[in-house]
Amino acid sequence: MANQSQYKSCTLCPRNCGVNRLEGELGFCRETADLRIATATIHFGEEPPVTVLGGSGTIFITGCNLRCAFCQNYQISQNGMGRTVDSDEFADICLRLQDEKAENINIVTGSHVIPSVVAGLERAKIRGLKIPVCWNSSAYETIEALEMLDGLVDIWLPDMKTLNPLISDSVFKAPDYPSVNKKAIRWMINHAPLKFETVADVTSGDIAAEKRFGGQTIEKMLSGVIVRHLVLPGRLEDTRLVLDWLKKHADVDDSGRARACISIMSQYTPVKFDETEMNRRKPALDCFQHRLMNENEFDAVQQMIADYDFSYLFYQELTEDTDWLPDFNNFQPFSNELSRTIWHWRQ
Numbered sequence: 001m002a003n004q005s006q007y008k009s010c011t012l013c014p015r016n017c018g019v020n021r022l023e024g025e026l027g028f029c030r031e032t033a034d035l036r037i038a039t040a041t042i043h044f045g046e047e048p049p050v051t052v053l054g055g056s057g058t059i060f061i062t063g064c065n066l067r068c069a070f071c072q073n074y075q076i077s078q079n080g081m082g083r084t085v086d087s088d089e090f091a092d093i094c095l096r097l098q099d100e101k102a103e104n105i106n107i108v109t110g111s112h113v114i115p116s117v118v119a120g121l122e123r124a125k126i127r128g129l130k131i132p133v134c135w136n137s138s139a140y141e142t143i144e145a146l147e148m149l150d151g152l153v154d155i156w157l158p159d160m161k162t163l164n165p166l167i168s169d170s171v172f173k174a175p176d177y178p179s180v181n182k183k184a185i186r187w188m189i190n191h192a193p194l195k196f197e198t199v200a201d202v203t204s205g206d207i208a209a210e211k212r213f214g215g216q217t218i219e220k221m222l223s224g225v226i227v228r229h230l231v232l233p234g235r236l237e238d239t240r241l242v243l244d245w246l247k248k249h250a251d252v253d254d255s256g257r258a259r260a261c262i263s264i265m266s267q268y269t270p271v272k273f274d275e276t277e278m279n280r281r282k283p284a285l286d287c288f289q290h291r292l293m294n295e296n297e298f299d300a301v302q303q304m305i306a307d308y309d310f311s312y313l314f315y316q317e318l319t320e321d322t323d324w325l326p327d328f329n330n331f332q333p334f335s336n337e338l339s340r341t342i343w344h345w346r347q
C-alpha cells in the first residue's frame, strides 16, 4: 500500500537511508518527497513491441537511487534538473501522451518516488488512462516497493546492469545490486507473463512505420518483461555472467514458453563530462573502459548471443554515433527522429 508517509523515514529502496524526505532531508537519491519530472516525450528508441507504431510515452523522472557513474541522463538523474508536479499534473501528462497516440506510458527511473507515481497513475486511470503502463528502471528495488506498483504496471523494463558485486560497488556504490536485482526481476517475471497483440500491417501508407519495420508483422506488448543489459566495454566476462543467469531464469520455462524478452545493448556511449566531473568519476569509470565498444568486442558479443540462443531477443547494432546522447536543457532533448517532446521542465 503506497502512501506519502513512506517518505518520512525513507526505506523505499535498498539504500535504507531513513531520512525524512517530507521535511526536505536528502538521502542517496537526493530527492525530497516532491515528485519532479524533467520531460515527457513520444519516444521511438525502445524495443519494437514497446515503440510499436505510435511511439512510447516516456516520462523522465528527476533523481535516481542508483546514480551510475556513466549515466547518460546525469543532468536529470544526478544534477536535479526537473520541475515538481502533483498527481493531477502527472495525470495530465499521461493523458496528453495518450491523446498524442503513445502506445504506452513509460515511466523512466521512478524507484525513489513510487508512492507519488502510484498516486499519479491512480489519478490518471480514474480520469481515463487506458494504454499499458511500463516501469523502466534499474531494478534496484525491494519486493515491497514493487508490490505497490502491482496492478498498475503492465510491462516491466528492468536493467540487469551487472552481476559482479565489485563492479556494482565501484560504479554505483551498491555491492548488493546483484542479489537485489535478481530478486526484483524474478518477481517481475512471475507477475507479468508475456502477452502480445498483433498490430495492423504497415503497408497501409504510413511511410515512417514501413521504414522502421520493413513491412513485417508488428507485435505490440500488452504485458511482460524485457530485461535489458548494457555491455560495458572491457567487461565481457561480466556480460557472460548476466547471460548465464538470464538463460536459466528468464528464457524458456519447462514447457518451452518464453518467460521474458532479453535486450542486449551494445551502444555504451561515453558521456563527455567536464574536467571536474571526470576527475570525480574517474575511479568508478576506471573499472571498465569508458569508450565505445570496438569491433572485436562486438563480434564476441554476437557470438555469445548465438551461443545462448534466447527465444525472444533484441540487440543493437554497433555504432559510432554519439549524437543520440540527450541534453535535457533543450525542449527537444533527443533528436527529432528519436522523440517528440510534449512536456518539458522549463515550461
Ligand code: SF4
Residues within 6 Å of the ligand: 010, 011, 012, 013, 014, 015, 016, 017, 018, 019, 026, 027, 028, 029, 030, 031, 065, 111, 112, 113
Ligand atoms: S529512495 Fe532515496 S532516500 Fe529513500 S532509501 Fe532510497 S535512496 Fe534513500
